Amino acid sequence: MTQRSGENAPDWLADAIAQANIPTLACVLVHLTGDRGWVEGRFVPTRTRGLDDNDDGGLPDAIQAEIRTAALTAIADWFRDGRVALVDPSDDLLVEMMSVSLGETIPPDYAAMIRHELQLDGGEAPEARSEPAVAPPPGFTALIIGAGISGLCAAIQFAAAGIPYRIVERRPALGGVWFENRYPGAACDVPSHLYSFSYAPFQWSRYFAGSREIHAYLEDVADRYDVRRHIRFGVEVTEARWDEVAQQWQADVVDADGARETLTASIILSGVGAFNKPRLPNVQGMDRFEGPSVHTARYPDAGLDLAGKRVLLVGNGASAMQVAPAIADQVESLTIVNRTPQWVAPFPKFQQTIPEALQRLLQTMPLYRLWYRLRLSWAFNDKQYDALRQDPTWDGQGRSINAINDAHRRGLTAYIESELGERRDLLPQVLPSYPPFGKRMLLDNGWFRTLARPHVELVTGAVTEVLADGVVTSDGATHRADAIIWATGFDVVNLLAPMRVFGIGGRELHRDWDGDDARAYLGTVVPGYPNFFCLYGPNTQYGHGGSLISVLERQMHYVMSLLRQMFANGVAVVDVRREVHDAYNAKVDETHAGLVWTYPGVDGYVRNSKGRIVVNNPFRIIDMWRMTDTADLSDYDVTYGADAPAMAAAR
Structure with a gap:
């Protein structure tokens, strides 16, 4: 958890505290003062309803005033000396604080995730990683395809690990869908503070940001982490091939002028996304219309x-x-x-601006921002999961x-x-x-x-x-x-198309996937395609909530865990074992069979032409969080590099 010290209380702080979220302030007070009484007795807020932030906690004015007065004093002291009385709360207390602040019981098994999201273990911040650094072997390089959110996420983690990388981006600018979507009213339906990298906060102007502000945020992140100089814009990958002899990838690219080139890399990470192929209906006369x-x-x-x-x-x-x-x-x-x-559900803070003083509190006081973000995540998290389960005894008449x-x-x-x-x-x-x-x-x-x-x-x-x-x-x-x-959506089931990917023995990914039947272990790796990683791959989108950026961070958390083990053990190539991949996907399909998306009469873009759910993830977010926590090298067939014996001797 980041601390600050040596600063005087800013003059805007009183205004910020007067507008701050009461349940969030109470949690901050527990940390700053060490007094758990702020989440007990008369300070316990009412249950948070729907997507509302419950800013006043449902508490009487006098109780709210007491919390705000105490918070102003404690946070002002923190700005002066940076002291936090309770730096490392117990898991039990964290779960209790989260439960009280939301007005519902949070299961104990969420403790590790709460701790992680509060960055009490360093979180995903590259500069705060606790594992010992393991340098990649000489000549090891990464090619990232796409400079959208996925590509930026990968680039930041690669740079922190000392992995040389480059990004090719077919568009003239970074940002992916947030560069492309400029239609009137374009905005994100996930709260701004949740739709951002956990380690890269931003001074958002609105609770639900518009597309231009999100694009500005992504450009800011690229500059903050010095990513831009690694990007080649206007360059598209048409084909990628695994070279079994050289144990590296070859990627054919073409630029805006039609010039062709072949790039090589030890690993490829696809960050091409899913919502990048606009879909128009196949109807007569599409070119006949005379207006825009x-x-x-x-x-x-x-x-x-x-x-x-x-x-x-x-x-x-x-x-x-x-x-x-x-x-x-x-x-x-x-x-x-x-x-x-x-x-369609209501969201009370639609188009509401965040008061300037509150923006500054969120930007400069990590404890407040992280608790506010954590509370938001529950409304867009597993809170809704039970509503997805089919009850065979329930007669809902469809x-x-x-x-x-x-x-x-x-x-x-x-x-x-x-x-x-x-x-x-x-x-x-x-x-x-339909349900x-x-x-x-x-x-x-x-x-x-x-x-x-x-x-x-x-x-x-x-x-x-x-x-x-x-x-x-x-x-x-x-x-x-x-x-x-x-406004007819996108082709999201033909993942990675039109790029062609060839793996071991010349096998082709889209043939293995039978066109639109994409499958991957943890939505990330596919057997027969060594050292190839896919962010926002099949079955990675949460249908009951969550932020895409949180999904990508966890996928990269897993990828980096795997890469660190590769480097430490002298492994040059990893290829996920077929039985591991197949068992995971069997569990995906089995779980989906009991959820709403396979219920009779329910249809949509998440299904492919075979009727299989290929977009949505069927598991609780906490389950995927655990599955992606630590990679197991035994899940992979491995090929050791030339320096592996020396590394083994050194250990």
Whole structure:
């Protein structure tokens, strides 16, 4: 845990404490004063509901004032001398503090994860790693494909371990999806302080950041960790081949001018992501439309002039739900074509700015930021997992899968009804018939209120033909438009495509995966493809919550554990054993069979053409956290390097 010392209490601190989250302040007070009474008795807050931060803790004003007064004194003292009375709380106390601050029982087996997230063990910060450094062998190099979040995550860890690396990025700038997605209303539906590297805080301006601020954050991280000079922009990998004789990878790349080159590396790490191949419907006349017609991921940098225009928006996923409210005030009319309604939850801090003084507290007082982040993580974490489990005895008539899931359905239904107001006639079109969490739970940014506006029309169905001045939908109706925005998602099941990857004996990855049936051990490694690692691989996206960045950090935590063991033992090549890979994926499929995404009537982008769930991870986040904690070298077939005997003798 980072400490500070020798600073006077800043003049903005009183304003920050007056606006700070009460349950978080109480946890900070326990650390700073050593008095656990701040999470006992009259200071115990009410249960946190839904995605609300419960800023006042549900406590009387007088109790809140007492906590804030004590926190102002204790934090001011910390700014002066950096002292923390309780530097290393016990696991039992950490779990108790977390439970009290949220108003629910957190199981004891989360203690190690809580300690890690509070950086009491150093966390993922490269500079705080407790393991002894093991230098890579001479000539060992890494090639990272992609300079999005995955690529940055890998680069930072490689640099800290002394591994020479380079990054090739097909786009002209870093940031991945946050460089590409510039459509109106583009933002993240994970809280800003959770959607950031645990070791790289940022002074976020909003609780849920917009795409431009997230991109600025990623650029800041790249500069902070000196990553940018390692990136070659405008360079795309078309093919990667494992050279069994040289025991290295060869990667064919092409730049924006068409120049070709072959790069070599000891290991390849793919950070190409999944949401990078925009999907447009295969319908007649796509090139016939005479006005602007754009996919949200290819929205022009300068934007579109939609003032007074008839706009057609196709889709109703996260992108569509962000676009519609953002443009509704500009357009003459907005027609939304939607095939399947989505479950949508409220999030009270949508578009709210973080007061400047509170921004500074979050940036400069690690204990406050880490506890605030930890509390956020639970709402977007395993708290929801029980709602995903199918109860074979439950008769939900296809609309729910267990009692908890049904309670979510009732609560979300009531919320939708309240948002529609007098437009209850829209309820049959917007109320899903499948169980909550069957598709990714979306967060409401004014979607239903937008649908209820008089110049907005909701059409249930699909576009079947594009005309010069509009579209025809599956009900045979024609809808005139001056501009079309396609919010039709991405091809996320054909992972790594169109890049071709060849492993041992010339085997090809996409043939092994039968196209869209991707499988990997821990979503990271595939047998027959030595020294090849994939971040955000198959079955790594949590369907019940979590932050993608947390997933990537854990994958890199595992990769670095494996690499350190390789270096320490003189191992040059690792190839995950087939039986280890197959047993893991059998467990993935077995667990999925009892969850909501395989329930009859539930469909979506997480399934491939064979009906298998290839995107979502079926395990609790704590389970994956443990699985990725320490790599087991015996899970791999290994090839020792030339210097292995000398290293063994030295040990």
